[in-house]
Amino acid sequence: MNITEAAKLLTVAAGFDRRQVTEVTATAWAAVLANYPYPECERAVIEHYRDSKTRGQYLNVSHILDRVESSLRLRTRDIETDVRAAKARGIVPKTWPDNLPLSAEDAGRLQAARDADRETSEQLGIES
Known part of the structure; x- marks a missing residue:
């Protein structure tokens, strides 16, 4: 700005x-x-x-x-949570630093994966 x-x-x-x-x-x-x-x-x-x-x-x-x-999602806690989730889903390599924010593309892929998980859990009747 x-x-x-x-x-x-x-x-x-x-x-x-x-x-x-x-x-x-x-x-x-x-x-x-x-x-x-x-x-x-x-x-x-x-x-x-x-x-x-x-x-x-x-x-x-x-x-x-x-x-x-x-x-x-720029707070340290959020960054670390997103990086952990992205590593678990194979979106970023396991060597990705825990405190480095995801790129916009990787963040989008993570959000899409989370949305898909949420939709699946709703279909199965699992509350999140």
């Missing part, structure tokens, strides 16, 4: 909480959110205000990071 996108994101947030969007704030948010895609961050802002648990809280950049990392 660049400064222009960060300013746009802050403007979206301002639509909810009337915050002042400044160049300093946009620069700071851009630095923290640099590695995250704008659409995911905007979705996180909107989800923050839709969520009954957080809508009363003043949105800050940590709320966005938490939601985006969760949705993109």
Whole structure:
């Protein structure tokens, strides 16, 4: 995310909480959110205000990071879980580092495998 996108994101947030969007704030948010895609961050802002648990809280950049990392499965615990599952399914080699996120292609293959497993368990009447 660049400064222009960060300013746009802050403007979206301002639509909810009337915050002042400044160049300093946009620069700071851009630095923290640099590695995250704008659409995911905007979705996180909107989800923050839709969520009954957080809508009363003043949105800050940590709320966005938490939601985006969760949705993109970038938390260490999620990465390790995905890598373990991908290794077990032969999607990545057993030598794949446990803390290295899967590529987008491998993550897609893992999700497809999980979806297929879920569908099979539903057909068999097994609750997950």
